[in-house]
Amino acid sequence: MKRLWLSLMLSALLAACANVPVDEPPDGRISPLPGPAIDEARALSKKGDWHQAITLLEKTSKQYPEDLSLRSELENLKQAWAVKKRLIEDRILVGEAASLGEKIALLEKLYKAEPNNVLYQSRLLFWRQYYQSREDSLIVCGTLHGETHPQLAKLCLQQAVEIQPSAEAEKLLNDVDKRIQNQKLASFSRSAKQTARIKERKQEQTARNKVQEVEQLLAEAEKAVQRGAYGDAMSKLDKAAREDPDNPEIRQLRSETRAILDERVTTMVRLGDQLYREEKLVHAVAVWEAALELDPNREEISGKIDRARRVMEKLEAIRSREQPGSTGRQTGIKN
Numbered sequence: 033m034k035r036l037w038l039s040l041m042l043s044a045l046l047a048a049c050a051n052v053p054v055d056e057p058p059d060g061r062i063s064p065l066p067g068p069a070i071d072e073a074r075a076l077s078k079k080g081d082w083h084q085a086i087t088l089l090e091k092t093s094k095q096y097p098e099d100l101s102l103r104s105e106l107e108n109l110k111q112a113w114a115v116k117k118r119l120i121e122d123r124i125l126v127g128e129a130a131s132l133g134e135k136i137a138l139l140e141k142l143y144k145a146e147p148n149n150v151l152y153q154s155r156l157l158f159w160r161q162y163y164q165s166r167e168d169s170l171i172v173c174g175t176l177h178g179e180t181h182p183q184l185a186k187l188c189l190q191q192a193v194e195i196q197p198s199a200e201a202e203k204l205l206n207d208v209d210k211r212i213q214n215q216k217l218a219s220f221s222r223s224a225k226q227t228a229r230i231k232e233r234k235q236e237q238t239a240r241n242k243v244q245e246v247e248q249l250l251a252e253a254e255k256a257v258q259r260g261a262y263g264d265a266m267s268k269l270d271k272a273a274r275e276d277p278d279n280p281e282i283r284q285l286r287s288e289t290r291a292i293l294d295e296r297v298t299t300m301v302r303l304g305d306q307l308y309r310e311e312k313l314v315h316a317v318a319v320w321e322a323a324l325e326l327d328p329n330r331e332e333i334s335g336k337i338d339r340a341r342r343v344m345e346k347l348e349a350i351r352s353r354e355q356p357g358s359t360g361r362q363t364g365i366k367n
Contacts, residue, residue, distance in 0.1 A: 064092065065092075065096075066092060066096050066099045066101060066102050069088055069089060069092040069102070070089070070101065070102065070105045072085075072088060073085040073086075073088050073089050073105065073109060076088065077109060077112070077113070082109075082113040082116070082117075085109060086106070086109055086110060086113065089102060089105060089106040089109060090106065093106055118176070119177075119181065119184070122173040122176070122177065122184060122188065123184065125166065125169055125170065125173060125188070126170075126173070126184070126187045126188055126191060128166070129163070129166050129170060129191040129194075129195070130191060132159060132162065132163045132166070133163065133191070133194060133195075135159055136156065136159050136160060136163055139152060139155055139156045139159065140156065143156050163195060164195055164196065166191075166195065167192050167195045167196050167201075170188045170189065170191050170192035170195070171188070171189070171192050171200065171201055171204065173185065173188035173189075174186070174188040174189035174192065174201070174204050174205070174208065175204060178204070178207065178208050178211065179211075182208050182211050182212045182215065183212065185204075185208045186205065186208045186209065186212065189201055189204050189205040189208060190205065193205060242275055242276070243276075245275060246272050246275050246276045246279065246282070249268045249269070249271055249272035249275075250268075250269075250272055250281065250282060250285070252268050253265045253266075253268040253269045253272065253285060253289070254285065256268065257285070257289055257292075262289055262292055262293040262296065262326060263293065263325060263326040263327065263328075265289050265293075266286070266289055266290065266293055266327075269282060269285060269286040269289060270286070273286060293326060293327060294327075296323075296326060297323045297326050297327045297330060297333075300319055300320070300322060300323035300326070301320065301323050301330075301332075301333060301336070303319050304316045304317075304319035304320040304323065304336065305336075307319060308336070308340060313340050313343060313344050313347075314344070316336075316340055317337055317340050317341065317344075320333050320336050320337045320340070321337060324337065
């Protein structure tokens with residue numbers, strides 16, 4: 033008997049334990065830790081799943097009631113959703129008001145065409161009354177979004193004025209227009225400053241590139257002078273001087289190189305003149321051409337070469353007449 037009584041008591045206890053409810057989240061998920069919960073809620077809100085994000089933080093806050101970061105994030109999320117929701121609803125409001133205005137205009141055409149049509153009259157009366165009932169909401173929209181979303185505020189106030197012109201709505205609309213204009217001017221000013229900064233950076237980069245180019249030309253000119261290529265050195269120094277005419281180093285090296293080059297060219301011209309007088313025309317032309325290669329701007333050297341070649345052509349013509357069947361070799365011209 034005692035054993036039977038114990039068995040009955042044990043069965044009753046087990047049944048009672050089985051009926052004890054387990055404290056689990058409604059969806060069966062265990063809420064994450066505060067940090068991961070905040071990250072997940074932010075990701076959900078970015079995707080537009082505001083209700084799911086808020087619910088997640090609410091559940092997590094119940095499990096971690098002392099976590100202040102959770103409370104703060106939950107309040108911020110709720111406020112952000114309230115702003116977002118109001119923005120969407122007011123955009124819907126503007127769209128509906130514009131659509132109602134168009135609908136009423138079409139109904140007015142129908143009623144004008146058939147003034148005895150009771151259906152048109154009743155529909156027109158109903159939609160006019162509903163349209164006019166949106167005026168206050170549109171003014172609130174224009175007031176609320178004037179600072180943060182002036183374009184939306186302008187649309188709201190334009191619709192309000194369209195429904196019923198009033199001094200309040202027109203003043204608000206005028207203020208919003210001024211704000212939009214000021215924003216455009218500020219944006220234009222920022223754009224102008226940004227353009228100026230970009231232009232300034234480009235000028236600075238151009239100046240740096242110019243300095244680098246001049247330094248490279250100067251280095252190449254110095255190497256050319258060291259190997260005796262004075263013509264090449266002068267060419268590079270002339271280009272460097274055009275880029276940086278006030279550079280004293282360029283002026284000095286250019287002056288020194290020009291003096292050496294002039295001396296060499298003058299010596300070669302004199303040698304060519306001497307060879308010309310000795311009737312060694314081919315050698316004279318070769319020396320003058322070498323001098324001209326060093327200093328291409330010496331026009332008098334080009335004149336000497338042209339004159340010598342004309343003389344050579346005449347002499348060759350005379351020899352050709354005196355010696356029929358000649359091979360054209362420059363016999364008789366001293367080389």
